[in-house]
Amino acid sequence: MTAAVLRNSQPAPAKPARLTRARRTVLLKALADPRRFELLEKIARAGCPLGCAQARAALPISAATLSHHIKELETAGLISIRREGKFHFMSLRPGVLESLASTLSALEQVPCGPAEGQPR
Amino acid sequence: MTAAVLRNSQPAPAKPARLTRARRTVLLKALADPRRFELLEKIARAGCPLGCAQARAALPISAATLSHHIKELETAGLISIRREGKFHFMSLRPGVLESLASTLSALEQVPCGPAEGQPR
């Protein structure tokens, strides 16, 4: 926990590898499906690599659909999969969400117009 | 201008109003279309409220499509529109992208496993 907190307490000084437009779109599309996001949440929250069976148990979808979503997340570069025999374990790829988040935040830095707070 | 700078210089101390799942999905869907994102970028970068005509000039789409995208962005709560006579001016709604960004970043705070940096 301390390590995580430390990593977090440094204000992440804006180096998360700028995203191309195409990549940004791919990421956003991958995240825009609610079930897929939920899956990603499970993977992220698990901390340790998550097995497909566990994912399966957590989501009310068929194996085929789960496989589809996993492939999407992997293709988008959001997760990586370690394949061990017939089991596959998924883990969050570090830094990717960070990059996207900072891309989004960057848009908020309005350079000029102060008035449009409540245009009402 | 000073007001905006001030508001911006405070580091937005991490309470950007937690998003519900539904809202998060709506936002992600709204951002996941490349043209719509581009439009949002234009609005954000313009600083001052952007007229439809300017948006129109900047994007290679028909008026109908533009209107559609504008509605999507407004429905998602990403922009607000000031309607003055026959002209409409769009501006970024402050804080929304921030909320989403922090939601995404929050997923990266792995609680336990520090080792899966490169599962290789």
Add this chain to the structure above:
DNA sequence: TAATCAATTCGATAGTTGTCGAAACGTCGA
């Protein structure tokens, strides 16, 4: 080798959505 199990792929389907042209609506100026 055969059976079993995990995961993927295939084929199909339903729902969503980005796009446009045409028509409609609202506002402004003549």
Add this chain to the structure above:
DNA sequence: TCGACGTTTCGACAACTATCGAATTGATTA
């Protein structure tokens, strides 16, 4: 009041995608 213009709505269409059951692949075990 009329016409011009900016924006929206309507209707339609094409492309995409989430979903599933069934068939397949690949690995483990009997």
